Amino acid sequence: EVQLVQSGAEVKKPGESLKISCKGSGYSFPDSWIGWVRQMPGKGLQLVGIISPSDSGTRYNPSFQGQVTISADKSINTAYLQWSSLKASDTAMYYCARVDDSGYHYGGFPLGAFDIWGQGTMVTVSS
């Protein structure tokens, strides 16, 4: 079964660091880009950025650039999203999702929908 399994819920204080994970299985993990999507409580979906596990090439949403770091370790089929100093406004559900490779690429990244999603990791930042 093709799946992405995310790490568990986190409760942190403002200023703390955090790294959450997303492990892929059932397919060749290096061959498909992974995206991270934020959903704040009661709100819609917002792309944080995408990463190629093959070469760790990344594209960030400018709204998140400098606020988070996306990385991947293809040897253990895992992608990561990390913060060095959390804020209360980072409180949200974070999903990882696989980019379906439609065969079309532009500027080094694929044009594809998110076909497989992780179950989500709830991050709560509160003093």
Next chain:
Amino acid sequence: DIQMTQSPSTLSASVGDRVTITCRASQGISRWLAWYQQKPGKAPKLLIYKASSLESGVPSRFSGSGSGTEFTLTISSLQPDDFATYYCQQYNSDFPWRFGQGTKVEIK
């Protein structure tokens, strides 16, 4: 950046109804559009990609159409399992990819 606008924001319908949700892009995106369904407490699920291609395993009552700046998601006969929130998303060369604000389909 491309903006994606869905309408309506909320839709009240009955089982068996034909339901249509519209998504408009602020500039042309060819057919690089996906539709997702999200139920409370769950991850989104891909329904339609490339504007009109049905994802494997998705019931045929779901269909998508459109190109350029205007797109629609149609549910031909609403079923109890379809009450959820639906999002469109553009994924063309204009990064970052953006989602619409969502359309909640409620029981009438």
